[in-house]
Amino acid sequence: MLTVVKKEFKSCFLAVKYNIMREMLNPVTFVTNVLFMILNNASFIIQWLILYSLQDSIGGYSFKQVMLLWALAATTYGISHIIFHNAYRLSDLITDGKLDSYIVQPKNILLNVITSSTSISAIGDLLYGIIIAILIGLNWEEWLLFIFFSITGAIITTALAVISGSTSFFIIKGDMIASNVNNLLVHFSTYPEGIFNRTIKFIFYTIFPISYIVYMPIRIISKFNLGLTIIVSLVTILTIYLSFAIFNKGLKRYSSSNLMSARI
Amino acid sequence: MNAIEVKKLSKTFKVKTKEKGFKGSIKSIIHPKYREIKAVNNISFNVEKGEILAFIGPNGAGKSTTIKMLTGILYPTRGEVHVMGIDPAKERKKLAYKIGTVFGQKEQLWTHLTPYDNFKFFGAIYDLDEKTVEKRIAELVSIFELDEFLNTPVRNLSLGQRIRCEIAASLIHKPDILFLDEPTIGLDPVVKEKIRTLIKRLNKEQKTTIFLTSHDVGDIEKLCKRIIIVNNGKIVMDDSMENLKYHYLNKKIIEVKLNTTINIKDEEGIEVLKAKEHNLKISVDTSKRNISDIIDLIGTDKLIDMNISNEPLENIITEIYKSTK
Numbered sequence: 001m002l003t004v005v006k007k008e009f010k011s012c013f014l015a016v017k018y019n020i021m022r023e024m025l026n027p028v029t030f031v032t033n034v035l036f037m038i039l040n041n042a043s044f045i046i047q048w049l050i051l052y053s054l055q056d057s058i059g060g061y062s063f064k065q066v067m068l069l070w071a072l073a074a075t076t077y078g079i080s081h082i083i084f085h086n087a088y089r090l091s092d093l094i095t096d097g098k099l100d101s102y103i104v105q106p107k108n109i110l111l112n113v114i115t116s117s118t119s120i121s122a123i124g125d126l127l128y129g130i131i132i133a134i135l136i137g138l139n140w141e142e143w144l145l146f147i148f149f150s151i152t153g154a155i156i157t158t159a160l161a162v163i164s165g166s167t168s169f170f171i172i173k174g175d176m177i178a179s180n181v182n183n184l185l186v187h188f189s190t191y192p193e194g195i196f197n198r199t200i201k202f203i204f205y206t207i208f209p210i211s212y213i214v215y216m217p218i219r220i221i222s223k224f225n226l227g228l229t230i231i232v233s234l235v236t237i238l239t240i241y242l243s244f245a246i247f248n249k250g251l252k253r254y255s256s257s258n259l260m261s262a263r264i
Numbered sequence: 265m266n267a268i269e270v271k272k273l274s275k276t277f278k279v280k281t282k283e284k285g286f287k288g289s290i291k292s293i294i295h296p297k298y299r300e301i302k303a304v305n306n307i308s309f310n311v312e313k314g315e316i317l318a319f320i321g322p323n324g325a326g327k328s329t330t331i332k333m334l335t336g337i338l339y340p341t342r343g344e345v346h347v348m349g350i351d352p353a354k355e356r357k358k359l360a361y362k363i364g365t366v367f368g369q370k371e372q373l374w375t376h377l378t379p380y381d382n383f384k385f386f387g388a389i390y391d392l393d394e395k396t397v398e399k400r401i402a403e404l405v406s407i408f409e410l411d412e413f414l415n416t417p418v419r420n421l422s423l424g425q426r427i428r429c430e431i432a433a434s435l436i437h438k439p440d441i442l443f444l445d446e447p448t449i450g451l452d453p454v455v456k457e458k459i460r461t462l463i464k465r466l467n468k469e470q471k472t473t474i475f476l477t478s479h480d481v482g483d484i485e486k487l488c489k490r491i492i493i494v495n496n497g498k499i500v501m502d503d504s505m506e507n508l509k510y511h512y513l514n515k516k517i518i519e520v521k522l523n524t525t526i527n528i529k530d531e532e533g534i535e536v537l538k539a540k541e542h543n544l545k546i547s548v549d550t551s552k553r554n555i556s557d558i559i560d561l562i563g564t565d566k567l568i569d570m571n572i573s574n575e576p577l578e579n580i581i582t583e584i585y586k587s588t589k
Contacts (some may be wrong), residue, residue, distance in 0.1 A: 004320070007391050010388060011388050011389050014385055014388050015385075018377060018381065018385060019375060021377075022374075022376040022377070026375060040564060077478075098339050098370075100367065100370060101367075101370065101371075102333070103335075103337045103356065104335050104336065104337065104338075104360055104365045105360055105362050105389050105390075106357045106358075106360035106389065106390060107357070108390055112389075172280070207576060252339050254337070254338065254339075255338070256328075256332055256337055256338055260576040
């Protein structure tokens with residue numbers, strides 16, 4: 001069992017390595033994409049600086065906590081899109097019948113598919129998150145938690161992308177659901193939790209679990225709580241399980257296609 | 265021993281239908297209607313180990329659907345499939361180590377990587393250690409003559425070079441069966457011939473079973489000893505190439521060059537295909553008329569040159585397709 005897992009990770013690691021190698025073939029595009037993403041994200045700091053010059057707390061968050069929220073959202077998004085970028089294209093891959101080459105290989109199909117592509121600009125997101133985390137001056141315990149929740153957040157985000165993408169196995173135009181879910185996830189995860197009303201918060205803790213990606217981790221990093229850390233870990237495991245279960249269930253309905261395609 | 269066993273295999277797709285126009289679109293949301301398409305309908309066949317089989321049919325006949333069920337890409341609606349004794353729907357990973365696939369219309373290679381890097385990646389996918397991969401790459405480079413472009417990114421290769429690399433990559437783990445879905449599509453005659461020679465060599469030297477689908481009659485004629493023809497999801501013929509030719513080659517094409525103009529009309533067993541000045545092309549059904557009858561009809565004194573040939577395999581297959589529509 002352990003050997004199988006090791007072999008699965010080895011091929012995933014190789015795929016990610018080759019993906020990044022491909023992007024580095026054009027260094028100018030690579031560097032500009034990364035830099036522009038950092039600048040793009042940085043522009044939002046100005047918006048928050050203006051807001052915090054008017055009042056000390058927004059939605060129960062201090063300026064430091066909002067910056068921590070942005071740092072965590074950026075690293076989460078960055079890790080997810082660097083390693084699992086194809087999870088966000090899953091819907092199109094299913095609709096266009098482009099899973100064939102992955103199915104005939106002796107590896108886990110889902111892992112094989114989602115690690116087959118990377119996003120260069122996501123490297124900018126990751127770097128931006130790390131820079132912000134350095135600037136707000138986290139101590140070593142906070143750093144450990146920050147890294148841990150960046151990983152759990154990236155896994156939950158990816159799992160949600162897989163689940164929403166897998167709807168294409170079951171319904172026509174599932175790509176619209178997937179695209180909406182992924183966009184909402186990015187937008188909502190960059191605002192303080194306190195500005196949302198109870199109904200929306202309920203949604204964030206249930207069917208659309210943004211809270212476990214950023215809000216709960218922010219609370220834990222600000223004031224450590226073992227119970228909440230266990231809950232976040234359990235939700236991470238649950239979303240992994242659900243993503244694999246739904247994808248594998250859907251795979252039985254996969255209908256392939258005879259479209260001309262290339263693996264790029 | 266059989267490499268592939270297929271029993272009463274069927275695959276049905278559910279397709280949504282809608283009436284014409286905007287009204288039809290609204291109706292289809294409220295009362296969606298579906299119709300079933302039987303892509304593969306109750307087919308059974310076996311393929312022996314080491315055999316080269318042509319699995320052919322017109323577009324939409326069910327060839328690709330069958331190949332996809334044999335490789336574990338699609339789940340059958342009904343029936344049984346065993347490839348090297350493995351059920352593709354139940355043991356996909358186990359099967360993957362035993363088969364290689366090349367889809368002429370779909371690239372499996374990473375286009376930004378060189379063939380060498382691709383082979384290394386495929387080696388890791390099939391859990392081969394470094395030493396084995398290097399040895400295997402050396403073998404494949406020699407068989408497929410890939411030396412010249414081994415370190416050129418795949419996107420810069422010609423179509424022929426890319427297909428050679430695709431086939432080589434699919435063989436990195438020494439599969440027992442190679443599924444080739446239109447491997448020579450879009451290739452020029454010289455490269456086609458090269459690919460055919462390589463496939464033949466592979467079958468001969470490594471005893472690899474080849475399951476081939478192709479619209480190219482040359483592939484079928486030059487590679488395969490057995491042919492299965494499918495149409496409308498059903499097998500309409502499963503026979504050896506020899507028998508196919510024997511049964512369908514009653515028809516001969518006679519081309520003659522004459523020293524004068526003669527007038528021959530269509531009659532039982534004779535069909536004039538082309539008549540232009542002193543040249544004549546006739547199709548003769550030898551089960552109804554002898555060749556000597558035709559020579560007598562023309563008259564030996566008028567003959568300058570004569571050529572008798574078999575009906576091209578392409579015409580035979582087209583006729584089978586038409587007759588089984």
